[in-house]
Amino acid sequence: MAEEDVLLVERALRGDPGAIERLVRLHLGAAYAVAFGVTGDPHDAEDVVQDAFANVLGRLDECRNPATFSGWLIQIVRNTARNRVRYRRVRAVSPLDEARASHAGDDPLRDAERAQLRQRLVDALPELSPVQREVLLLHDLEGWKHREIGQVLEMPDGTVRYHLFQARRRLRKALGTLVTDD
């Protein structure tokens, strides 16, 4: 991915919209996972990734080593998300948006089940620390390897494994509690 990033950053710097879009599509998932991990809120995560991408793409010429574009982006996403958490205001989530988001498929029953599952996960994730959420989402949702996560989050592979283990254990426990509560 690093090689592709180098080419894409070079093309994006020349103003190629296709390269910009490709960069966004390549990294949006990981950026969203990290933003969601830090904020713990899917709506905040969307705002954070948009702000972070605007920031990064607006000063792409400052990216000294395009091969590390991913790490640079993730650092900016983390900082933006932390600022967001710091200054977060209480914001009411529109139930209509949630409903719309969860009824995206053709099978309403399956969509409802999926929405319920999604909500359970969203409710359980705050039981994890932000770094546990980041590691868990990057690994189990984005399919990143321990080494890749360690590089962008600046921690040894062993620490990544430990956080992942703790995150899964705590999430499983929280989901179990939620099931019991239901």
Added chain:
Amino acid sequence: MIDELHPEPIDLSPLDPRRDRERWERMVARIVRGAVAPRTAWTVLAAWQRPALAAAALVAALSAGAMWWVADGRTSAPTDTLVEALEVPRPVADWIVEGRAPDGGDLYVALDELPSPRQP
């Protein structure tokens, strides 16, 4: 293979934002549109908003420090300044500062230090 440090993963796919295709594409489009939009004078100014605020905060902090330092310097010797302004003789100023009544010797010294009357 699942070992001790790799418990079975939890299915997080319901959290995957790509599942809602429409929403995902909207997000991509918004980001790309923002990135390729031509830079207007306003966006250039907006980019300088944060550094400008930081510089203003620094100037304010330095000014506040300087004002405090000057004010502190002025209040450190108020009596001297007042005495000098009113041209009070030094022995009289000493009575005032020490809060004591002058004796005969003090009065003699004070009268001796008074400026001599001006010649017409």
